[in-house]
Amino acid sequence: MLEYIDHFGISEATISEVFSHALRRGGHFSEIYFEHTIDNLITMEEGIVKEAVKRISHGAGVRVVHDESAGYAYTEDITPEKLIEASKIASSITSSEPVTKPGKLSQTTFTNIYKIEELTSNTELKQKIKWIEEAEKAAKKYDPHIEKVTVSIIDSLSYIQIATSDGAFLQDVRPIMRIIVTAVAEKNGTRQIGISSGGGRIGNEYFRVKASPSFHGNEAARQAMLLFDAINAPAGTMELILAPAESGILLHESVGHPLEADFIRKGTSAYTGRIGEKVASELVTVIDDGTIPNDRGSLNFDDEGTITQKTVLIEKGILKGYMHDKISAKHFDTNPTGNGRRESYMYPPIPRMTVTYLANGESDPEEIIRSTKRGIYCKSFRGGQVDISNGDFVFSPIEAYLVEDGKIKVPVKNLTLIGNGPDVLSRVTMVGNDFAFSDGRWTCGKGQNVPVGVGLPTIKISQITIGGSDLS
Amino acid sequence: MDEYKKLAQRAVDMAVASGAETAEVHLRETVDFDVLVRKGKIENLNESTSRSISITLSVDKRKAIVSSSDLKEESISKLIKEGIELCRIMDRDEYFGLPEEDELGSVDKDLAIFDPETLKVETERKIEIAREVESAALKLDARIISDGGFFSNTVQKIVLANSAGFCNSYQRTFNSFGVSCAIDEIRKEGENTGKKQASYWYSTSIFFSALEPIQKIAQTAVERTIRKLGAVKPETQRVPIVMDNTTASEFLGYLASALSGGNIYRKASFLVDKLNKKIASEKVTIVDDPLLQSKLGSRPFDGEGVRSRKNLLVERGVLKSYLLSTYQARKLGLKTTGNAGGRSNLYIEPGPHPPEKIIESVDNGLYLTFMSGPGANIVTGDFSKGAQGIWIRNGKLDHPVDEFTVASTFQDMLNGISMIGNDLDWRRAVSAPTIKVENITISGI
Numbered sequence: 001m002l003e004y005i006d007h008f009g010i011s012e013a014t015i016s017e018v019f020s021h022a023l024r025r026g027g028h029f030s031e032i033y034f035e036h037t038i039d040n041l042i043t044m045e046e047g048i049v050k051e052a053v054k055r056i057s058h059g060a061g062v063r064v065v066h067d068e069s070a071g072y073a074y075t076e077d078i079t080p081e082k083l084i085e086a087s088k089i090a091s092s093i094t095s096s097e098p099v100t101k102p103g104k105l106s107q108t109t110f111t112n113i114y115k116i117e118e119l120t121s122n123t124e125l126k127q128k129i130k131w132i133e134e135a136e137k138a139a140k141k142y143d144p145h146i147e148k149v150t151v152s153i154i155d156s157l158s159y160i161q162i163a164t165s166d167g168a169f170l171q172d173v174r175p176i177m178r179i180i181v182t183a184v185a186e187k188n189g190t191r192q193i194g195i196s197s198g199g200g201r202i203g204n205e206y207f208r209v210k211a212s213p214s215f216h217g218n219e220a221a222r223q224a225m226l227l228f229d230a231i232n233a234p235a236g237t238m239e240l241i242l243a244p245a246e247s248g249i250l251l252h253e254s255v256g257h258p259l260e261a262d263f264i265r266k267g268t269s270a271y272t273g274r275i276g277e278k279v280a281s282e283l284v285t286v287i288d289d290g291t292i293p294n295d296r297g298s299l300n301f302d303d304e305g306t307i308t309q310k311t312v313l314i315e316k317g318i319l320k321g322y323m324h325d326k327i328s329a330k331h332f333d334t335n336p337t338g339n340g341r342r343e344s345y346m347y348p349p350i351p352r353m354t355v356t357y358l359a360n361g362e363s364d365p366e367e368i369i370r371s372t373k374r375g376i377y378c379k380s381f382r383g384g385q386v387d388i389s390n391g392d393f394v395f396s397p398i399e400a401y402l403v404e405d406g407k408i409k410v411p412v413k414n415l416t417l418i419g420n421g422p423d424v425l426s427r428v429t430m431v432g433n434d435f436a437f438s439d440g441r442w443t444c445g446k447g448q449n450v451p452v453g454v455g456l457p458t459i460k461i462s463q464i465t466i467g468g469s470d471l472s
Numbered sequence: 473m474d475e476y477k478k479l480a481q482r483a484v485d486m487a488v489a490s491g492a493e494t495a496e497v498h499l500r501e502t503v504d505f506d507v508l509v510r511k512g513k514i515e516n517l518n519e520s521t522s523r524s525i526s527i528t529l530s531v532d533k534r535k536a537i538v539s540s541s542d543l544k545e546e547s548i549s550k551l552i553k554e555g556i557e558l559c560r561i562m563d564r565d566e567y568f569g570l571p572e573e574d575e576l577g578s579v580d581k582d583l584a585i586f587d588p589e590t591l592k593v594e595t596e597r598k599i600e601i602a603r604e605v606e607s608a609a610l611k612l613d614a615r616i617i618s619d620g621g622f623f624s625n626t627v628q629k630i631v632l633a634n635s636a637g638f639c640n641s642y643q644r645t646f647n648s649f650g651v652s653c654a655i656d657e658i659r660k661e662g663e664n665t666g667k668k669q670a671s672y673w674y675s676t677s678i679f680f681s682a683l684e685p686i687q688k689i690a691q692t693a694v695e696r697t698i699r700k701l702g703a704v705k706p707e708t709q710r711v712p713i714v715m716d717n718t719t720a721s722e723f724l725g726y727l728a729s730a731l732s733g734g735n736i737y738r739k740a741s742f743l744v745d746k747l748n749k750k751i752a753s754e755k756v757t758i759v760d761d762p763l764l765q766s767k768l769g770s771r772p773f774d775g776e777g778v779r780s781r782k783n784l785l786v787e788r789g790v791l792k793s794y795l796l797s798t799y800q801a802r803k804l805g806l807k808t809t810g811n812a813g814g815r816s817n818l819y820i821e822p823g824p825h826p827p828e829k830i831i832e833s834v835d836n837g838l839y840l841t842f843m844s845g846p847g848a849n850i851v852t853g854d855f856s857k858g859a860q861g862i863w864i865r866n867g868k869l870d871h872p873v874d875e876f877t878v879a880s881t882f883q884d885m886l887n888g889i890s891m892i893g894n895d896l897d898w899r900r901a902v903s904a905p906t907i908k909v910e911n912i913t914i915s916g917i
Contacts, residue, residue, distance in 0.1 A: 045738070048563035054554060056540040059522075072518045076541040086520070092595070093514045125561045148739050184739050184851065193740060193851040233856075235879065235915035236708040266510065268619050268654045270666040348516065383846040385858065389654045389670035390703070392875045394845035394858030414854035416847035416877050418915075422666065467847070467856045467877025467915040471710060 001112040002119065002173040007036035007159050008060065012105055014080045018062060019102035019165045022087035026096030027064035027071075029326070032083065033303060034060045034161040035345040040121060043152040044132045052125065059345035064090040068265070068327055072348040103167030110170070110300050110307050113293050116203040120155040120177040123204055128153050131179070131213040138217030139183045145228075146221050147191070148184040151213075153177070154199075162305040170305045176201050176296065176451060178440065179213060183220040187228050194223030195398070198439035200453075202294040211439060223380070223399055226411055233400070233415035233468025239375030240417065240461040241368055241403060245436040246380050248454025252356050252444070253384040253393040254421040255279075255286055259313050259321075260339070260351040260446075261328035263388050270391040270422060271319060279319045280425035283361055286314040288323055290338050290354030296440030297355040297453030301338065304349050308338035313356075314425075325351045343448035352446065357455030361431025365458040368430045370406040376415070376466055377401045377408050383442075391421040394467075416467040424461055432458030476501065477641055479543065480525075480633035487529055487552050488635050492559075494570050496528040496776060499543075499631040505595070506624035509602040515620055517599070529555040533569070534562035570636045570776070571798040575808055577779040578640045578772040581763060585770050587679040590625055590645040598623045601686065605651045608690035616694060619652035619670065625680070638777040646768065647683055650674025651690055653697040669700035676899045678766045696841075699862065703872035706863060706916040711837040712890070713878060713912045714830050714864065717897045719840045720820070720904035723885075727758070728815045728902060730850040730882065731785055733800025742853035742882055743791060751791045752886035755823060758786035760795060760809075762816030769901030775813025783809045785818075789887075820904040823892030827906040830891045832867040838914060839864050840878065853882040859914075876916035885909050 015032060022030035041053040060083060061074035071090035075082040120128075132151045139149040155177040162170045178199030185192050196219035198211050207213060242250060255271075263269035271279065280286075290308030292298050301307045304326050312320045324332070325340030328351055341352035369377065377400065384395030396416045402409045437455035444452045480497045487495035501523045508515040525548060526539035536558035538551045570576075606621030626646040633639040652672035659667075673693035675684040715723060735741040743751065762771045762780035772780055776798060784792050796804070797812035831839060844858035856879040862869045880888075893906030 048565060049561070050535065050563065050565055052536040052558040052562055054536070054538045054551075054558065056542065056551070058541050061520075067513075069514045070516050071514070072516065072520075074520045074522075076523060089519050090517075093517050125558070129561070150738065182740075186739065191739060191742075191744070191851055193849075227852075235877075235913050237917065266619060267617050268668060268670060270668060272666060274666055346520070346522065348518065385844040385846070387670070387842075387844065387860075389668035390657065390700075390874060391667055392844075392858065392860070394847070394877070396845050396847040396856070413852075414847075414849070414856050414879060414881070416845050416856040416858055416879070418845075418858045418875055418877050420667075420875055465705075465876060465915055465917075467858070467879055469856065469879035469881075469913040471708065471913060 002116060002175065004171045004173050005159060008034045008078050008161060010078060015105065015163045016102055018083045018087045021084050022062055022064045022091050023098055023100050023102065023165060025091045026094040026099055027066045027091055028100055029065040030063060030165040031304060032060055032062050032163045033345055035158060037156055037158040038121060039156040041152060041154045042125060042128050042132065043150065044136055045150045046148065049129055057344060061345045062086040062090045063348050064093060065327060066094040068331060069093045070327065070348055074345050100165060102165040105163060105167055105169040108168050108170045108305065113291055113298055113300055114175055114201040115293060116175055118204040119175055120204050121157040121175060131207060135179065135181050135213035135217035138214035139181060139221040142218055142221030143185065143225050145185045145187045145225065146183050147186045150182040152180050164305050168305045170301055172300050174201065175203065177206065179216055181216045181220040183224045185224040192224045192227040194220040196220040197441035200294045200296045200440035201298055226399065227413055230411040230413035232470040233412040234466055234470050235468045236466060237463050238466050239372050240464045241372060241375060241377045242456060242459050243377065243379040244434050244457050245438040245455060247378060248357055248438055248456040249381045249384050249395050251286055251358050251456065252353060252452065252454050253386040253395055254419065254424055255314065256353045256356045257386045258388050258391060258421060259323055261322040261324045262351045264322050265328045265331045269388050274319050277319055278317050279422050280314050280317045281428040282317040283431045284314055284317050284425055284428050285359040287312055287359060288353055288356045292355045292437065292453060295355045295437060295453040296442065296451045299354060302340045303342045304336065304340035306336045306338045306340060308354060311337045323351050323353060325349055341450050343450055347448045352450050353444065353452050355453035357437065358457065358459065360433055360435035360457050363430045363432050365432040365434045368432055368458050368460050369403060369408060372403045372406060372460065375403045376412065377403050392418065393421055394418045412468065414469055417464055418467055419464045424464060427462045428459055429462045430460040434458055476629060476631045477639055480631045481639050483525065483527060483548050484633045484635050486549055487527060490552050490556055492529045492531060492556060494530045494635050496570065496634040498526040500524050501629040503627045505598065506622065507599050507602050508620045508622045509599065509606050510618055510620040512603060512607065514599065527552060527555060529559055530568060531556060531559040533564045533566060534559045535565060535568050536562060567799055567802040570634055571778050571808060573636055575778045576636060576638045579763060579780050583763065583770045583772060584766040585644040585678050587645040590647055590680045591627055593680055601649050605649055605686050605690050608687055609651045609653055609694050612690060612694045613698060615655050616697065617654040619654055621651040623649040632777050634777055640773060640777065642772050645678055647680045648674055648676040649683060651693045653693050655697050655701065658702050669697060669703065671696035671700060676768065700872045703874040705875045706873045706914055708915050708917060710911055710913050712834055712908060712910045713838040713840050714834060714906060714908050715840045717895050717904060717906050719843050720907045721900055721902050722843055724818060724820055724904040725902045726848045726850055728795065728818050731795050732814065733794050733796035733804065735850065736794050737800055737803040740851045742850060746791045749791055750789050752786055752789045753889040754789040755892050756786055756789050756886065756889055757821040759784055759821060760811065760815050760818045764817050767817045767898055767901065769815065769817035771816055774810045778808050778810045778812060781810050815902065818902045819896060820892065822894045822896045822905045825891050825893050827893045827895050830893055830906055830908050831864055831869060833891065834864045835866060837864045839869055855880050855882055855885065876914055879913045879915060884911065
């Protein structure tokens with residue numbers, strides 16, 4: 001495990017003093033979140049290493065919770081005085097007699113799931129430049145039509161310390177890294193763009209064990225070139241096949257967000273009050289698991305100090321559970337699920353996904369394609385969005401093909417797929433046996449950005465609306 | 473403020489003394505307050521002050537950026553030293569440099585973007601506004617499920633100093649409040665249960681006293697929610713669409729990105745090589761104007777200290793200018809437009825038509841009120857988005873529609889703009905009136 005270094009210099013006595021101020025006006029619970037993060041970015045563009053960026057974020061936030069009310073304030077000047085000032089602001093949400101006394105702190109133990117061989121954040125820039133050049137070269141070499149290539153390596157290292165008024169005390173070092181290659185190709189006056197990206201809570205061994213820089217260079221260029229041969233996607237309803245891994249974005253949008261328990265607690269989600277009901281085809285089992293080793297969405301413990309876990313959301317089509325933070329867990333009289341997350345010390349935690357995936361099935365992926373009369377086969381995605389209340393979700397493929405009479409045919413472009421969460425999941429008619437996690441490239445934005453993971457085997461959906469522009 | 477200016481200047485001096493050829497220092501202090509009230513109780517209350525310094529350094533035209541939330545002088549000094557080390561490893565970029573000296577400066581005109589009253593509003597009053605807007609919405613219709621009333625405000629100090637002698641600052645304020653509502657959808661035979669419809673409305677203003685009436689915002693939020701009830705999926709077809717001023721503004725936001733100099737020199741925009749060419753219907757004129765009084769995007773200088781000026785981007789359908797920083801301009805052989813950091817107040821010039829008249833002109837088409845998903849590709853111009861709205865029949869808003877997409881290309885949509893409304897709405901810095909676009913593919917049933 002990476003060595004934890006204290007960047008805050010705050011004693012246990014100070015923490016307990018902060019809590020006594022925080023709970024003075026009747027708050028039930030309080031926590032202090034300390035963060036020291038170093039972000040690094042290096043970018044090559046137009047064949048030159050153009051920019052290096054280093055950013056240090058240092059701050060601590062105090063939250064006071066009273067029933068379902070939460071007050072939050074942070075400071076970037078981590079001193080006892082400033083922390084007490086923050087705790088007073090956060091405590092202003094209530095004004096009653098104190099009911100809770102802070103407990104004595106004791107260190108919580110956990111299993112480390114970020115197994116790092118060689119930390120990217122400590123790597124010499126010269127080595128990063130070599131990888132960047134390798135990726136750039138691969139993209140350029142792919143085709144003479146490749147016009148502009150941009151490659152970045154982004155890494156960050158966060159020292160996190162959480163103390164809670166009920167006595168939990170946790171310290172963690174969270175590493176994360178990612179490579180992104182963008183290739184723009186020009187052919188007969190038109191342009192296409194391809195993007196390839198990957199990483200995780202992993203070190204430089206990513207390039208050796210998962211995907212090399214040249215793989216990403218090659219992949220970005222391949223995507224861009226492929227799109228020159230793509231035809232406009234059809235408009236109307238059709239069968240849909242999703243390739244493994246990245247297509248997990250469908251789950252993230254269609255059921256992931258609506259099962260985050262803040263929406264359930266407020267009664268705005270289409271899945272409110274439906275535990276035990278059938279909400280999907282019996283082939284569908286959906287899981288959120290923050291313990292997948294080295295995944296971009298995983299955490300040793302969440303940003304409220306709850307150890308992460310595997311949570312079954314839907315089991316064989318039946319709604320089993322929601323993703324909780326401490327506030328929603330208390331509301332539903334259950335345990336938090338390790339889904340209380342935040343972007344940084346500037347934000348209070350809210351229920352968020354970690355790594356959300358659809359469990360493996362039994363069908364042969366080849367058979368899934370063979371059984372399709374006319375449909376769309378999607379391989380990679382730009383992203384998606386959901387309307388929590390009515391359940392409508394969209395996702396936009398980058399690489400997709402027309403399928404006719406059981407065979408994958410021409411690539412298609414310019415399409416957004418739209419469906420209704422409960423509807424679409426009840427139309428899952430085949431689930432493949434080729435499950436895979438997506439490479440680590442996803443960031444989810446729900447007011448705050450957090451890294452997440454997704455996964456899926458090949459699946460078939462009997463009907464969905466394909467939002468292309470071709471009416472013929 | 474003077475203290476921050478001194479610190480910024482001090483950082484520039486330290487950078488130069490440490491061997492930087494150029495240095496540009498951004499210093500920012502932001503005081504944020506926001507409160508969300510649900511069912512009359514505080515759901516969240518956040519209040520904090522954040523400070524940050526960001527320093528762009530170069531040595532022999534090799535560039536690095538370092539930033540931190542720690543403003544102690546010894547920390548800044550250490551950061552600068554690390555930045556200079558980073559510079560030495562970078563490649564030389566001959567286009568890099570500070571703006572020309574005659575471009576640097578701050579406009580004299582008072583833009584009226586700072587409201588001293590904003591600082592004085594009592595926390596209790598702010599909570600009360602959030603509570604009142606929620607309770608007003610709940611009173612309007614018993615079916616409404618509240619997703620909360622909110623109030624937020626921000627006071628920001630911005631300082632910029634560089635090694636060419638520029639050192640200036642300004643302050644700005646921002647106030648907003650609003651309410652989000654949901655409502656149970658009418659259940660149809662054999663349908664999945666649990667479906668709801670949701671919407672929201674809000675007011676924004678530089679000046680606390682210029683916020684719109686609470687009742688009006690609640691009313692609009694409730695109307696926008698209720699009118700979605702009973703939505704059906706439309707048939708797949710090609711029709712004219714009327715984008716309300718919210719979705720039209722979102723559309724303009726994508727254009728801002730396509731017009732940005734960074735995407736132009738990277739060849740990542742469908743507007744590459746289109747200067748002085750017709751890119752849109754001649755009804756379309758697009759302007760970026762940082763000098764407007766009391767607008768959210770107004771500023772006296774841009775992100776690198778270039779004096780603000782009004783820019784005509786598209787004039788009667790012809791592309792006249794991109795949004796350019798000094799670096800982007802040099803890459804393209806052009807001059808900066810004062811848009812380092814992006815657009816300011818970007819708008820489509822309003823036309824003569826009231827929105828109702830535009831709707832009346834459509835026999836069979838869509839009134840578009842919401843778009844979703846990442847399906848706007850500014851490199852190719854491909855456009856395909858999830859959509860919600862109201863179907864127009866014989867010139868009248870007929871019934872709500874959802875779970876469908878709208879698709880075309882930016883090129884065709886810009887050329888297909890046939891009517892422009894008179895309802896420019898400055899609650900956002902990117903603002904377009906209602907617009908009618910011909911020939912859009914609706915993909916539904």
